[in-house]
Amino acid sequence: MPAEFKSLLRARYPLIWLSTVEEDRAVRFACEAASAQGDAAAGWSLTHGLHDIPGPITPGSQKDPFALLEYIRGQDRRCVWVLKDMPSLVGGRDPDVPLARALKDTAALLKTRGSCIVCLGPSGGIPAVLHGAAAFHHLSLPELDEHAEQLGNIARQLALPLAPEIRDQLALACLGLTLDQAENIWARVRAEGGRFTLDDLKQVIHEKARIVRGSGHLQFVDSVPMDTVGGLHELKRWLTRRRLGFSPEARALGLPFPRGVLLVGVQGCGKSLVAKAVAGAWQQPLLRMDVGALMEGLVGASESNLRRALSLAERVSPCVLWVDEIEKALGGSDGSLDGGTSLRMLGTLLTWMQEKTKPVFLLATANQIDGLPPELLRKGRFDEIFFVDLPGDEQRREIWRVHLEARARASGDGELLSRVDIGSLVALSDGYSGAEIAAAVIEGAFDALAGKRQPSGSEFATALSASPPLSRTRAESIEALRSWARERARRAG
Numbered sequence: 001m002p003a004e005f006k007s008l009l010r011a012r013y014p015l016i017w018l019s020t021v022e023e024d025r026a027v028r029f030a031c032e033a034a035s036a037q038g039d040a041a042a043g044w045s046l047t048h049g050l051h052d053i054p055g056p057i058t059p060g061s062q063k064d065p066f067a068l069l070e071y072i073r074g075q076d077r078r079c080v081w082v083l084k085d086m087p088s089l090v091g092g093r094d095p096d097v098p099l100a101r102a103l104k105d106t107a108a109l110l111k112t113r114g115s116c117i118v119c120l121g122p123s124g125g126i127p128a129v130l131h132g133a134a135a136f137h138h139l140s141l142p143e144l145d146e147h148a149e150q151l152g153n154i155a156r157q158l159a160l161p162l163a164p165e166i167r168d169q170l171a172l173a174c175l176g177l178t179l180d181q182a183e184n185i186w187a188r189v190r191a192e193g194g195r196f197t198l199d200d201l202k203q204v205i206h207e208k209a210r211i212v213r214g215s216g217h218l219q220f221v222d223s224v225p226m227d228t229v230g231g232l233h234e235l236k237r238w239l240t241r242r243r244l245g246f247s248p249e250a251r252a253l254g255l256p257f258p259r260g261v262l263l264v265g266v267q268g269c270g271k272s273l274v275a276k277a278v279a280g281a282w283q284q285p286l287l288r289m290d291v292g293a294l295m296e297g298l299v300g301a302s303e304s305n306l307r308r309a310l311s312l313a314e315r316v317s318p319c320v321l322w323v324d325e326i327e328k329a330l331g332g333s334d335g336s337l338d339g340g341t342s343l344r345m346l347g348t349l350l351t352w353m354q355e356k357t358k359p360v361f362l363l364a365t366a367n368q369i370d371g372l373p374p375e376l377l378r379k380g381r382f383d384e385i386f387f388v389d390l391p392g393d394e395q396r397r398e399i400w401r402v403h404l405e406a407r408a409r410a411s412g413d414g415e416l417l418s419r420v421d422i423g424s425l426v427a428l429s430d431g432y433s434g435a436e437i438a439a440a441v442i443e444g445a446f447d448a449l450a451g452k453r454q455p456s457g458s459e460f461a462t463a464l465s466a467s468p469p470l471s472r473t474r475a476e477s478i479e480a481l482r483s484w485a486r487e488r489a490r491r492a493g
Helices: 003-010 023-036 065-073 086-090 097-110 144-157 164-173 179-191 198-213 233-246 248-252 271-282 301-315 326-330 341-355 393-411 422-428 434-450 457-466 475-488
Strands: 015-019 040-045 049-052 079-083 116-121 135-138 219-221 260-265 286-288 319-323 360-366 384-388
Touching: 003 015, 003 023, 003 135, 015 097, 023 040, 023 079, 023 116, 023 179, 049 065, 065 097, 086 097, 086 116, 097 116, 144 164, 144 179, 164 198, 179 198, 198 219, 198 301, 219 271, 233 248, 233 260, 233 271, 233 384, 260 271, 260 475, 271 286, 271 319, 271 360, 301 341, 301 360, 326 341, 326 360, 384 475, 393 422, 393 434, 422 457, 434 457
Parallel strands: 015 116, 015 135, 040 079, 079 116, 260 360, 260 384, 286 319, 319 360
Antiparallel strands: 040 049, 219 286
């Protein structure tokens, strides 16, 4: 049971305004608290009226809310009264002021008797007429232990083996879901022949993607395998170790969840691809946040959109939150051109980064470091800052292999690699980025198609020579970036 809600009930607050979409879970908590204190518990709704809980819910009396409150005022027993529909009656667009007054008077009387009223509603704060009389509490979504307990119970009912470490990983993936949503996922897993293994994580990710797609503030992005990223071995090793931060062993040692990483580097060198690959390797949802799309003209609207986006990311956590080219959204502005909106949004993001406790791994990319505010780069915002440089010889060899193998699979040309001298292409592509190499593979394939022949190394070499790399056209800016990174960032490759 959430500690704050338990504390309010134990202190016998006469009126608790509980915001939650999980009625059954809230009722269970209220019953547990009442039982622990030796009190009775009763429930009420517009459809069923008043009934004792626990016990079967059958249509009862006092369906009228005024009659209900009059009945409660006439009871001497100590009781936790759980009222499901009262917030919608009292706090809607057209609030019932007389009913709110009756509720306030009832709560004042219960204060002398040690009873309390818990009003359950899906959202919204305390109505103005009840300010000072009610204590507000937002019931947080289920914690790890609740999901683990539910999953263990389901596995026992189905007589399925479930190792504790697998149970904990599946439960961790369910954070951000209600117990009902999780139960539906496991019902679907079982219906499709799943046996509660790590292969079933994709069903959890699918459900979280559905939640994200309905929000409008974040974009769900499909992940890719890590072996699609050529080179960057130091970054890959670091990410492999950081994945352990989500494990039960890390929790037992008191280690925090990984906070995030900033990838700074040359355009086209795989920073965005890494974001997609991390989510795939960690088997977590990948959410892309376009900060520019959150901007609105009304004062305060942009910051509100950002807070909602961050709140949604926390809800579906653990997840990877990807902010691409963060310097274009939050850097290079003193706020004078947009009425201070960019500065306020930066402040909102920095505060969240510093204080977040949910397992949201922030992966930000930047092509220009001089556009980023220094507050974003100080220690504690990110776990690490990596510099992604142009690929060296071995990394280019791996990049060529990855893209040529992908082309061979797509075309069904099993002999492609045998016709290509990768060594000569590695030498010819010195100074080229991974994106430029990928473009050369596509261009070479089109040249071969136009000539009605199978592609070979000559087409790819011709495509390279026809397009000068960014390292030549913007040599000065790339060297300035390298100079900054020598003392301020770790090398990714």
